[in-house]
Amino acid sequence: MTVQSIKELLNARVLGGDDMLDREVFTACGSDMMSDVLAHVDDQAVLITGLCNPQVLRTAEMMDIVCVIMVRNKQPDDAMIQMAAERNICLLATSLPMFTTCGLLYDAGLRGGGQHGK
Amino acid sequence: MENSLMSLKYHVSPTDFTRAGEASSDVKNKLKKLGVPPEIIRKVAIAMYEGEINMVIHANGGDISVDITPDAIFMELKDVGPGIEDIDKAMQAGYSTAPDNVRSLGFGAGMGLPNMKKNSDTMDIQTVLGQGTTVTMTVNMPE
Numbered sequence: 001m002t003v004q005s006i007k008e009l010l011n012a013r014v015l016g017g018d019d020m021l022d023r024e025v026f027t028a029c030g031s032d033m034m035s036d037v038l039a040h041v042d043d044q045a046v047l048i049t050g051l052c053n054p055q056v057l058r059t060a061e062m063m064d065i066v067c068v069i070m071v072r073n074k075q076p077d078d079a080m081i082q083m084a085a086e087r088n089i090c091l092l093a094t095s096l097p098m099f100t101t102c103g104l105l106y107d108a109g110l111r112g113g114g115q116h117g118k
Numbered sequence: 119m120e121n122s123l124m125s126l127k128y129h130v131s132p133t134d135f136t137r138a139g140e141a142s143s144d145v146k147n148k149l150k151k152l153g154v155p156p157e158i159i160r161k162v163a164i165a166m167y168e169g170e171i172n173m174v175i176h177a178n179g180g181d182i183s184v185d186i187t188p189d190a191i192f193m194e195l196k197d198v199g200p201g202i203e204d205i206d207k208a209m210q211a212g213y214s215t216a217p218d219n220v221r222s223l224g225f226g227a228g229m230g231l232p233n234m235k236k237n238s239d240t241m242d243i244q245t246v247l248g249q250g251t252t253v254t255m256t257v258n259m260p261e
Binding site for chain 1: 135138139142143160163164167168171211225226227228230232233
């Protein structure tokens, strides 16, 4: 599915990197622990998180993640929005909680990817 | 270093958690411009970023030097922090001495050093209690 269809499905706001909306993505992970994302994530394109600090975008950058979804109405500050734009990461924000967000995306075809998603 | 394509040096600020990862980000961009394969770049980026975060959390910052050669990427992360009391324990997945406030920032799961080892081809830790720690890592280029 495209990042655009994720945006529509979650009724999400696009905060940065809107030129990435047509990117096709197949895999996702959901975590508030960036340590775990760095240690266990394998080629996932979407990061769903309730953590809202610049290290979320740094982690996404290191892992080549193309889309970060902030759940539970988290509002990244201007510095984070700018970081996302500079790194070509599409930053989305939804009011939905983590579980519902993951469920909707799974239902729409996104999978966990790597050896952890089977 | 002989046949070095690029030699880079960074200072990691001791207190500014917001800026942690800037050095790794810069190395990632430079490797990309040099045309290094993406899977190699990701290994370097993850290993170095974990090290950088460790330096901020545990060691009052420090200094990083990176040497890029046609054969490998060499990283040295040097701090004058408290040292690592038990390296074997620190290498166990899930073991962490990070304070709780670090966990609320998304780190301190006890995965840092094991993940650095996983993403590098060689890793060496020299540590002296009360004096500091130097971690050296190599990521080889493909044959």
